Amino acid sequence: MAEEQPKELESAPRPREIIRLLQCPIxxxxxxxxxxxxxxxxxxxxxxxxxxxxFCRQIHTSSSQIDKTLWMVKTCFEQEMDRLRAxxxxxxxxxxxxxxxxxxxxxxxxxxxxxxxxxxxDGSLRLDNDIIYIERSxxxxx
Numbered sequence: 001m002a003e004e005q006p007k008e009l010e011s012a013p014r015p016r017e018i019i020r021l022l023q024c025p026i027x028x029x030x031x032x033x034x035x036x037x038x039x040x041x042x043x044x045x046x047x048x049x050x051x052x053x054x055f056c057r058q059i060h061t062s063s064s065q066i067d068k069t070l071w072m073v074k075t076c077f078e079q080e081m082d083r084l085r086a087x088x089x090x091x092x093x094x095x096x097x098x099x100x101x102x103x104x105x106x107x108x109x110x111x112x113x114x115x116x117x118x119x120x121x122d123g124s125l126r127l128d129n130d131i132i133y134i135e136r137s138x139x140x141x142x
Contacts, residue, residue, distance in 0.1 A: 015112055016116060016130050016131070018113075019120050019125070020127055022070075022073070022077060022120070023120050023125070023127060024044040024047055025127055026043050026044065026047035026054060027044060027046075028120070028124075028125060028126050028127060029120065030117075030121050031043070031044050031074060032044045032046070033071070034066065035048055035066055036065050036067045037053050037060060038058075038062050038064065039056050039058045041053055041054075041056065042067055045066070048064060081114060084114060096132075096136055097115045097119070097132070097133055098131065099124060099126075099131055115133060116131055
């Protein structure tokens with residue numbers, strides 16, 4: 001009998017992990033103007049402290065640089081999310097979405113990945129949160 005592989009070794013990416021890579025660890029929103037701090041951490045340009053890293057607390061003597069690679073990845077991902085949203089609008093599906101440890105619950109029409117994308121976009125999804133996603137009949141309350 002074959003031994004089951006641990007979930008951590010599965011090759012298929014999980015939607016939450018993808019969204020987490022594109023979130024600012026300070027404001028929790030999708031990262032905008034991503035910068036790489038001299039110590040290697042990343043955040044939004046507007047979230048960065050002028051001289052002190054909010055993660056490692058190191059004082060920076062040099063300036064941070066725009067992370068062009070992350071910016072391009074996020075831009076490409078945004079375009080894919082727009083295509084996915086357009087395609088899902090033609091499908092009759094609905095789900096109840098809630099964020100762990102918070103009171104946010106809403107009906108959602110576009111699938112789990114887009115639900116996470118939208119929650120991260122408005123900062124409702126903290127890095128350590130996952131979402132509760134329950135598919136239901138396609139007649140949302142709100």
